[in-house]
Amino acid sequence: MTINQEPLRPSRNIDALGWKWMRYSAFLLIPLVWIHSIIQALITGGHNLSLEYVQMRWLYLGWRVYDIFLLGFAFSHGVNGLRQVLLDYIKPEWIRKGLNPLMFLLWIVFTAIGAIAIIGGVRMP
Amino acid sequence: MQRNIKTSLSGYMKYRSLGLLPFLLHRLAGLATLAFLTLHIATTATVFFAPQWYGTLIQIFRNPIIMIIEIILAFFIIFHGVNGLRIAYFDLFRPDLWDKQTTHEFIYITGLISFILWLPAFGILGYDLLKYGFGLFGSG
Numbered sequence: 001m002t003i004n005q006e007p008l009r010p011s012r013n014i015d016a017l018g019w020k021w022m023r024y025s026a027f028l029l030i031p032l033v034w035i036h037s038i039i040q041a042l043i044t045g046g047h048n049l050s051l052e053y054v055q056m057r058w059l060y061l062g063w064r065v066y067d068i069f070l071l072g073f074a075f076s077h078g079v080n081g082l083r084q085v086l087l088d089y090i091k092p093e094w095i096r097k098g099l100n101p102l103m104f105l106l107w108i109v110f111t112a113i114g115a116i117a118i119i120g121g122v123r124m125p
Numbered sequence: 126m127q128r129n130i131k132t133s134l135s136g137y138m139k140y141r142s143l144g145l146l147p148f149l150l151h152r153l154a155g156l157a158t159l160a161f162l163t164l165h166i167a168t169t170a171t172v173f174f175a176p177q178w179y180g181t182l183i184q185i186f187r188n189p190i191i192m193i194i195e196i197i198l199a200f201f202i203i204f205h206g207v208n209g210l211r212i213a214y215f216d217l218f219r220p221d222l223w224d225k226q227t228t229h230e231f232i233y234i235t236g237l238i239s240f241i242l243w244l245p246a247f248g249i250l251g252y253d254l255l256k257y258g259f260g261l262f263g264s265g
Contacts, residue, residue, distance in 0.1 A: 022213075023212070023213040023216055023217055024213075026206075026209045026210065026212075026213045027210075027213060029206070030206050030209075030210065033202065033206070034206065037199075037202065037246075041195070041199070041246075041250070042245070042246060042249045042250070045249075045253055046183070046186055046187065046192075046195070046253070047187060047253060047257045049183050050179075050180070050183075051172060051176055051179055051180070054169070054172050054179075055172075071166065074162055075162060075163075075166065078155065078158065078159035078162055078163075079159070081152075081155045081156075081159065082155075082156065082159055085152055085155075085156065110163060110166050110167070113166060113167065113170045113174075114166040114169070114170055116170070116173060116174075117169065117170035117171075117172060117173035117174065120173040121172075121173065122172045122173065122176065123172070123173055123176050124176060125176045125177045
C-alpha cells in the first residue's frame with residue numbers, strides 16, 4: 001500500500017523547483033514567522049502598533065534584514081501555494097496558461113511594495 | 126489524469142475518511158494566511174507610501190470581529206507550520222511514511238501539538254480582545 005517505494009528522481013523544471021521551494025522555505029519560515037508573530041502580535045500586541053513603533057524597530061538594521069527575509073520567503077511560499085491550489089481546481093487550458101504570469105505579477109508587485117517600504121523606512125508625516 | 130483527482134470539499138465528503146482533513150485544512154489555512162499576509166504587506170507599506178493612513182488602517186484591525194478572526198488565524202498559522210513540517214519531513218526524508226495508516230495517526234499528533242502551541246496565543250489574544258475589543262478590565 002505504500003507509495004513512493006522507489007527513490008524519486010525529480011525532473012529539473014520550474015514546477016519541480018517550486019515543489020522543493022515549498023519544502024525548503026517551510027523550514028526557514030517556522031522560526032521567521034513564529035518569532036515575528038510572538039514579538040509583534042503577542043508581546044507587543046496589535047493595540048501598541050504605531051508609526052513610532054515601526055520606526056523604532058527599523059532603527060536596527062538587523063530587523064530590516066529580518067523583515068526582508070520574512071517578506072521574500074513568506075510571500076513567495078504563499079503565492080506559489082495559491083498557484084498550486086488554483087491549478088488543482090481550474091481546468092480550462094487558457095486560464096491555466098495565463099495563471100503563471102498572473103501569479104508572477106502578484107508576487108513581484110507585493111514583494112516590491114514591501115521591500116521598498118522596508119528599505120525606505122517610516123516617513124513621519 | 127492528474128486534473129481529474131477530486132480535491133474539492135464534495136470530493137472529501139464522498140471520500141468519507143479523515144485522511145483528507147489535514148490536506149484541506151492545510152490549504153484553507155495557507156490561503157487564509159496568504160490573504161492576511163497580502164493585507165498586512167499593503168497596510169504596513171503605508172508607513173513609507175502614505176504614513177498619514179497607517180493609524181487609520183491599524184485602527185481597523187482593532188475591531189473585535191477582526192480580533193476574533195486573528196485568534197482563529199493564529200491556530201491556522203500554527204497548524205500550517207506543524208503540518209507543513211510533517212509534509213516536508215515525509216517528502217524529503219521518509220517518503221515511506223506516506224501511507225493511509227501513518228497519515229491517520231499523524232492527524233492526532235499534529236492536531237494536538239498545534240492545539241497546545243495555540244493555547245498561549247489564545248490566552249494572550251483572548252485577553253487583548255476582552256480588554257481592548259470589549260473594554261473589560263478597567264481600561265478601554
